[in-house]
Amino acid sequence: AQKITQTQPGMFVQEKEAVTLDCTYDTSDPSYGLFWYKQPSSGEMIFLIYQGSYDQQNATEGRYSLNFQKARKSANLVISASQLGDSAMYFCAMREGQTGANNLFFGTGTRLTVIP
């Protein structure tokens, strides 16, 4: 089974509007971390935001926030006030366990296009 599922291959959003990128995960480990990365057309991987499985509050970083619904095993990324520079691939990823192997499992990504 896929550990990370991103069901939206592509999304469009009007500039200055908010957009939600979906991510669901699958793990039996009670301790895990969820990450979002941005990959612009130039190819680099940019860390955006992190949510821990034991965190009580949803994570926020500037215009990025994470809508964490633990019972539903979802960790959706919300980008507010979209900008043209937000056009990129967005990847949801998960790391399992406190003492696990520490690698990230990635979803298949969502390509976000911001329309002027």
Add this chain to the structure above:
Amino acid sequence: DTAVSQTPKYLVTQMGNDKSIKCEQNLGHDTMYWYKQDSKKFLKIMFSYNNKELIINETVPNRFSPKSPDKAHLNLHINSLELGDSAVYFCASSTRPPPNQPQHFGDGTRLSIL
């Protein structure tokens, strides 16, 4: 002051050749990784090293051999390159623990096999 740097950025070579990709991090991290991103943009772990010790070796052909001379470097050597090896290879690093620390990625090496 680049955090994770990998070279070369582009690598174009013929099938059957042997090539290496170098990776260095100056973040003081003790864990380094190699990921492969295929043509559909899917990223998958290949190897993970912690303090020069191999801790993950996913189902990767043994033509791929990571080498970690010290904890700041993790190089990837590929023997007898095949067409299917064409991909973008990312090096990354992190601390271990705590688990909330993100992995920092290099800019990737685009490998094209002719």
